[in-house]
Amino acid sequence: GVQTCALPIWLSSTGKSAYMDSSAETTAAWTLNSNWTLRLTAKVHRCEYFPAVRDDWESFLGVGATLKLSPRTTLTLDLLRHNGWNNLSSIPEREFQRVVVNIGATIKL
Numbered sequence: 001g002v003q004t005c006a007l008p009i010w011l012s013s014t015g016k017s018a019y020m021d022s023s024a025e026t027t028a029a030w031t032l033n034s035n036w037t038l039r040l041t042a043k044v045h046r047c048e049y050f051p052a053v054r055d056d057w058e059s060f061l062g063v064g065a066t067l068k069l070s071p072r073t074t075l076t077l078d079l080l081r082h083n084g085w086n087n088l089s090s091i092p093e094r095e096f097q098r099v100v101v102n103i104g105a106t107i108k109l
Contacts, residue, residue, distance in 0.1 A: 017052040039064040
């Protein structure tokens, strides 16, 4: 698997507060045979604004598969669970949960 972590501090787009953008991510892939590959992915991301009162988080958990039909044709299926929330009780109703489905086909000419 591949792991990355980033901790940059940026000025927000409003220009009135700075924020710390932190993330950690990992991916694992298994080649079962010459035709099948399976993937697992996970990521957590945080944007902490200051001096503004905001602490946003999101997480991603995904699973996917690739099927090689021929040397020129592949099919992919990916499912991703995406959650968002904040750790501030003074700002309610900023949470969400969604599932993203991606179906793809590649044909090399």
